[in-house]
Amino acid sequence: MWYLYGFVLLAGVANAVQAGQNGALSKGLSQSLTAGLVVAAGTASCILAVGLASGKLAWPTYAQAMEMPWWAWFGGILGGGIILAQFVVARQIGAAPFLGLLVTAGVVTSIVLDHFGWVGFERHPATLWRILGGILMVGGVALVAMS
Incomplete structure (x- = not known):
């Protein structure tokens, strides 16, 4: 169980580094929202690679999708908001x-x-x-x- 805390600590470090990386990417591209698509593609690729390598990637069944609370499907939108904040705010403050x-x-x-x-x-x-x-x-x- 202790390794889970280590994983979260590494994610915290990555979160701090990612804000700078995303800010630099946003600044370097002519349109900052293009940087968002690059970040989203990188995120999707990472999850896809880990999911395929671990065998833990499967689309939900119709029954699973219908049992899910409606609000559970919108976490990606919140994640996008965090990335947008990194583009707009992080390097300024x-x-x-x-x-x-x-x-x-x-x-x-x-x-x-x-x-x-x-x-x-x-x-x-x-x-x-x-x-x-x-x-x-x-x-x-x-x-x-x-x-």
Whole structure:
């Protein structure tokens, strides 16, 4: 189970690096939305390669598709919004404030999602310690963004 935490840590590092890469790609191309298509193609290629290599790639059956909550199909749109923010905002405010805001907003939102068990998460109460952790993250990102 510990390796899962390592995978998430690597994804966090990749998220910080990706913001710079995507910003440079967006700046280097005449149209920043073209960069979005390049990033989406890279993402799709990566998932396709890993899916084929692992044998864990299959289209859903009609029954599976019909059982899925309607909102589950729109995660890619949210991912596209994150990539657009990388193109537009990251290089202007810097990597630390950008990723600090991104992660802090994610953690604070996650506390709410966990507390109410929304969008498929198991319920985990918003304890005093979790709320305090969120508040400390807000304070931390404010310090990072001020300098």
